[in-house]
Amino acid sequence: MPAKPITPIPVAPVPRLALRRQEAAESLSISDRTLSKWTKDGSIPHVIIGGVVMYPVDRLAAWLSQKAEYNDKENRS
Numbered sequence: 907m908p909a910k911p912i913t914p915i916p917v918a919p920v921p922r923l924a925l926r927r928q929e930a931a932e933s934l935s936i937s938d939r940t941l942s943k944w945t946k947d948g949s950i951p952h953v954i955i956g957g958v959v960m961y962p963v964d965r966l967a968a969w970l971s972q973k974a975e976y977n978d979k980e981n982r983s
Contacts, residue, residue, distance in 0.1 A: 922963055930961040
């Protein structure tokens with residue numbers, strides 16, 4: 907009797923909790939220089955862990971939504 911083939915168990919990908927600088931800049935379609943400026947002046951959410959600047963995905967999404975709402979209100983005025 908031939909052995910039954912082993913079927914791999916599907917594993918869900920681990921969600922990204924935070925992005926590094928280059929990833930955050932790419933996901934926002936901005937330059938690394940712009941992201942650095944916003945980070946230094948505190949206008950974009952970020953955390954520093956062990957000397958590494960990280961951008962929490964959920965806080966970036968909320969920040970971007972807030973900016974979009976503000977722009978929508980400004981454009982209606």
